[in-house]
Amino acid sequence: MSKADELAKKQKDISVAEFFERNRHLLGFDNKRKALLTVVKEAVDNSLDACEEAKILPEINVQIVEMGNDRFRITIEDNGPGIIKKQIPNIFAKLLYGSKFHTMKQARGQQGIGISAAVLYAQLTTGRPAKIWSKTGSDKPAQYFELHIDTQTNNPEIVKEEEIDWKKKESGVKIELDIDATYQKGDQSVDSYLKQTAIGNPHATFIYTNPKAEQFIFARATDNLPKEPTEIKPHPYGVELGIMLKMLKNTECRTLQSFLTQEFSRVGPQTAKDICDAGGLFTNMKPDELQLPHVEKLVEGIKKTKIIAPSTDCISPIGEELLEKGLRKEINAEFYTAVSRSPDVYRGIPFVIEVAIAYGGAQTADEPVRMLRFANRVPLLYQQGACACTKSVVQTNWRPYGLSQSQGSIPMGPLTIVVSLVSVWPPFTSEAKEAVAHYPEIIKEMKLALQEAGRKLGAYVNKKRRVADQQERVSIFENYIPEVAQALAKLSGTGKERIIECMRNMLEKNKEYIQAHKEAHKVEKKEHVDREGQISLTGFENDE
Amino acid sequence: MSKDKKAIEALEDLGKDLVKTVLSNKPPVLNVPIRALSNTMYNAKSQTLELGDKVSERNFFNVAHSKKFLQTLEVAAVSKDLLNEGKHASLRDVFYMIKRTIPNTKTNVVDDQPESDDAIEDLEVLSGYSREQLNINANKMGSVAGHVVIEDKGDEIDWSKLGSGGWSIPSNVEEIKFKKVKAKYVIYMEKAAVWERLHEDKFWDKQNCIIMSSQGQTTRGIRRLLQRLSQEFDLPIYILADADPWGYYIYSVLKYGSINLAHMSGSMTLNTAKFLGITVDDIEKYGLKKHLITFKDVDLKRLEQLQNYEWFKSNKEWQRQFKMMKALKAKAEIQALSSRGLSFITDKYLPEKIRNKDWIE
Numbered sequence: 079m080s081k082a083d084e085l086a087k088k089q090k091d092i093s094v095a096e097f098f099e100r101n102r103h104l105l106g107f108d109n110k111r112k113a114l115l116t117v118v119k120e121a122v123d124n125s126l127d128a129c130e131e132a133k134i135l136p137e138i139n140v141q142i143v144e145m146g147n148d149r150f151r152i153t154i155e156d157n158g159p160g161i162i163k164k165q166i167p168n169i170f171a172k173l174l175y176g177s178k179f180h181t182m183k184q185a186r187g188q189q190g191i192g193i194s195a196a197v198l199y200a201q202l203t204t205g206r207p208a209k210i211w212s213k214t215g216s217d218k219p220a221q222y223f224e225l226h227i228d229t230q231t232n233n234p235e236i237v238k239e240e241e242i243d244w245k246k247k248e249s250g251v252k253i254e255l256d257i258d259a260t261y262q263k264g265d266q267s268v269d270s271y272l273k274q275t276a277i278g279n280p281h282a283t284f285i286y287t288n289p290k291a292e293q294f295i296f297a298r299a300t301d302n303l304p305k306e307p308t309e310i311k312p313h314p315y316g317v318e319l320g321i322m323l324k325m326l327k328n329t330e331c332r333t334l335q336s337f338l339t340q341e342f343s344r345v346g347p348q349t350a351k352d353i354c355d356a357g358g359l360f361t362n363m364k365p366d367e368l369q370l371p372h373v374e375k376l377v378e379g380i381k382k383t384k385i386i387a388p389s390t391d392c393i394s395p396i397g398e399e400l401l402e403k404g405l406r407k408e409i410n411a412e413f414y415t416a417v418s419r420s421p422d423v424y425r426g427i428p429f430v431i432e433v434a435i436a437y438g439g440a441q442t443a444d445e446p447v448r449m450l451r452f453a454n455r456v457p458l459l460y461q462q463g464a465c466a467c468t469k470s471v472v473q474t475n476w477r478p479y480g481l482s483q484s485q486g487s488i489p490m491g492p493l494t495i496v497v498s499l500v501s502v503w504p505p506f507t508s509e510a511k512e513a514v515a516h517y518p519e520i521i522k523e524m525k526l527a528l529q530e531a532g533r534k535l536g537a538y539v540n541k542k543r544r545v546a547d548q549q550e551r552v553s554i555f556e557n558y559i560p561e562v563a564q565a566l567a568k569l570s571g572t573g574k575e576r577i578i579e580c581m582r583n584m585l586e587k588n589k590e591y592i593q594a595h596k597e598a599h600k601v602e603k604k605e606h607v608d609r610e611g612q613i614s615l616t617g618f619e620n621d622e
Numbered sequence: 623m624s625k626d627k628k629a630i631e632a633l634e635d636l637g638k639d640l641v642k643t644v645l646s647n648k649p650p651v652l653n654v655p656i657r658a659l660s661n662t663m664y665n666a667k668s669q670t671l672e673l674g675d676k677v678s679e680r681n682f683f684n685v686a687h688s689k690k691f692l693q694t695l696e697v698a699a700v701s702k703d704l705l706n707e708g709k710h711a712s713l714r715d716v717f718y719m720i721k722r723t724i725p726n727t728k729t730n731v732v733d734d735q736p737e738s739d740d741a742i743e744d745l746e747v748l749s750g751y752s753r754e755q756l757n758i759n760a761n762k763m764g765s766v767a768g769h770v771v772i773e774d775k776g777d778e779i780d781w782s783k784l785g786s787g788g789w790s791i792p793s794n795v796e797e798i799k800f801k802k803v804k805a806k807y808v809i810y811m812e813k814a815a816v817w818e819r820l821h822e823d824k825f826w827d828k829q830n831c832i833i834m835s836s837q838g839q840t841t842r843g844i845r846r847l848l849q850r851l852s853q854e855f856d857l858p859i860y861i862l863a864d865a866d867p868w869g870y871y872i873y874s875v876l877k878y879g880s881i882n883l884a885h886m887s888g889s890m891t892l893n894t895a896k897f898l899g900i901t902v903d904d905i906e907k908y909g910l911k912k913h914l915i916t917f918k919d920v921d922l923k924r925l926e927q928l929q930n931y932e933w934f935k936s937n938k939e940w941q942r943q944f945k946m947m948k949a950l951k952a953k954a955e956i957q958a959l960s961s962r963g964l965s966f967i968t969d970k971y972l973p974e975k976i977r978n979k980d981w982i983e
Contacts, residue, residue: 551685553726553727554685554688554727554729555682555683555688557724557725557726557727557729558682558688558689558692558724560725561692561696561724561731562650562682562691562692562695564699565637565692565695565696565698565699566637566640566641566644566695568637568699568702568703569633569634569636569637569638569640569695569698569699569702570634570637570638570640570641571634571637571638572638572641572645576645577641577644577645580644580645580647581644581650581682583647584644584647584649584683585683587647
């Protein structure tokens with residue numbers, strides 16, 4: 079037997095279970111604590127996306143019950159449009175099945191891996207099937223499924239399937255998963271994730287029961303759904319060789335010219351011709367006949383051609399007003415402000431940066447500021463240090479805005495900073511979608527937004543400080559007066575009360591006196607300048 | 623009118639003036655003469671340091687001044703009580719007498735003793751009375767021995783019969799009466815250890831003199847006592863200090879007055895004081911070269927300051943000493959003489975120096 083035959087024997091399909099085992103960290107299942115969060119997050123992300131697509135104000139119920147031995151039952155129910163019977167097995171029990179991967183549209187989910195990975199995780203840790211309820215309308219029957227994933231073939235395995243009566247339910251989906259996990263409070267907990275999700279999604283209501291049987295209701299702050307993002311075609315600048323090959327293979331266009339004008343945004347006949355010229359290609363070449371060297375030339379040609387930036391109406395930012403509202407309802411502070419930048423583009427992909435800050439109130443002053451990061455309204459709880467949001471906060475100088483900050487670190491102060499990125503395709507540092515990648519365009523926009531918010535904060539903080547100083551000054555005098563009066567009374571023999579009264583009167587007047595004194599000082603200064611002006615004028619005359 | 627009565631009156635006047643300002647609806651202000659080198663002038667004629675006429679205005683209705691204003695008045699009130707009751711308090715006592723938290727605040731009237739000490743010095747310049755006259759005393763520091771009999775508060779004290787400790791010099795020596803003074807001169811030394819050496823060797827008895835010392839800084843009591851011995855009994859005062867800028871400055875303070883207490887120079891300077899040693903020449907003459915301590919940066923800096931003081935500038939002999947020390951870049955302690963034998967200082971060094979009039983003026 080040849081060596082090649084021997085090797086061929088070992089070569090076989092990798093089962094999804096094996097793939098998952100080896101790559102669970104990429105999918106957010108590194109440890110038991112994170113697994114709990116990831117399962118909730120994937121289900122909630124899907125529910126929000128579904129509700130928004132169907133133009134329904136989301137109301138999402140999350141319940142986590144501890145069943146002992148590190149085992150938890152997670153139930154997530156939404157009021158979305160529901161899923162038709164045929165699709166249920168594929169959506170929940172087939173990895174890499176989804177509708178969003180192929181579109182250029184702002185959404186929370188992207189790869190079609192999240193919720194099925196959660197189902198697989200449940201199956202691998204507890205062996206229990208995923209239970210799914212779905213109802214698509216009040217007049218329609220509800221579907222109930224129990225699903226496994228065939229880990230060899232990556233296909234759904236239907237354990238149980240029946241039509242049920244889901245009373246008092248308009249429409250929506252409910253999923254129940256039993257998983258191995260641990261529950262811990264803190265910044266990276268489900269509690270924190272849902273609270274932040276409520277901030278980033280002020281149009282949604284969440285009802286959450288945590289494993290300690292505490293219930294939280296995060297009520298919506300607005301009844302207006304976010305503007306629906308539209309789907310756009312990719313911009314040539316954002317397409318790399320691999321994707322270009324795939325697009326060429328799949329297109330129905332007959333010529334390179336029509337391929338370029340129809341499959342991309344911002345490419346008209348002239349631009350298409352320019353691209354072909356720059357790449358040394360003919361506009362009438364057939365897309366499916368292009369060889370690799372041609373495709374390389376095509377990509378080169380795109381780089382050399384000036385193409386206007388993509389339209390930016392495809393993204394739907396949270397908006398200054400709503401972002402501030404969201405922050406206001408979940409964080410107890412004394413000053414709030416939000417900044418929404420106009421859209422910009424990285425690698426041909428449009429994005430918008432928004433920043434909000436909440437200052438003072440119940441927040442502690444001598445700790446680093448709290449950072450809340452969002453990508454397409456999804457809170458990012460891990461990898462703070464690796465995130466472009468953090469980098470831009472660190473690179474911003476906060477000292478002029480009244481916070482203390484040492485070189486190269488996050489500022490200190492009673493402050494929460496929200497940095498939100500919305501984009502058709504938010505760039506992450508890894509598949510786990512935990513940190514925004516460091517594109518210079520993105521960091522620049524973030525810093526501009528932070529500076530704008532910072533200036534508003536600075537104005538508030540400085541004003542507050544001035545008022546506090548003034549008050550403290552007055553209170554110093556008020557408290558010192560009786561002490562001074564007592565000593566003076568002893569020295570002079572004059573009654574203490576009389577001295578106190580006189581000094582208090584003076585303090586009352588002194589406030590005005592200081593003001594008047596300042597004004598007088600200003601006038602004096604002005605006169606001085608005038609005189610100087612005069613002197614220089616006469617000097618000039620003398621010269622003549 | 624007794625001295626105390628006059629001091630009380632001065633304090634009352636201070637208060638009355640302020641009350642008068644207040645009652646006429648003007649902010650109360652204390653004009654405190656500045657006690658710093660910038661406001662110290664050397665009077666070449668009287669050979670003393672005098673306070674200039676620069677004052678700092680301390681307005682109660684100025685946040686930066688309110689506390690100091692209060693401290694000064696507190697000290698004045700305490701002092702008035704002391705004078706009325708005929709009691710004396712130490713600097714530390716006064717600190718505790720005015721230390722308390724101001725109601726409704728987290729601020730104390732004073733936090734450290736230096737604050738109240740400072741307020742007392744301010745009060746001295748404001749009232750024109752020394753703290754001793756205001757019945758506030760510093761700690762006792764320093765010893766004296768010699769054939770002298772004094773009367774202090776009705777007790778008769780013989781400085782020659784006080785065992786190994788000698789008489790400890792109080793902060794206020796104004797009321798002391800000299801009954802008998804039998805001495806040819808006074809030696810004041812910087813170090814208590816050297817005083818003990820001289821005392822053990824009965825130097826004051828053998829040489830018929832008075833020996834006096836303090837530990838480190840020369841207190842006001844000592845300065846006043848030296849001045850009285852010099853003025854009332856015409857005794858020469860010899861200073862024995864280390865051969866370093868700090869030792870030389872001790873001589874400078876005794877002779878010309880100190881910057882900090884320039885307002886009291888008149889009652890304390892000793893224009894006749896003579897610097898006996900250790901001079902830089904002595905280092906060579908008495909073989910101390912091997913027992914020197916190398917200069918640090920601070921020593922050199924201090925030496926340069928000394929060189930530029932107005933009262934030293936015109937003194938050729940002192941400038942010569944400074945120059946030699948600068949070249950030497952080292953200093954010698956009095957105790958370096960012990961390298962020649964424990965009693966070398968009493969048997970040889972001091973008698974020889976005095977006999978040869980080997981001092982600097």
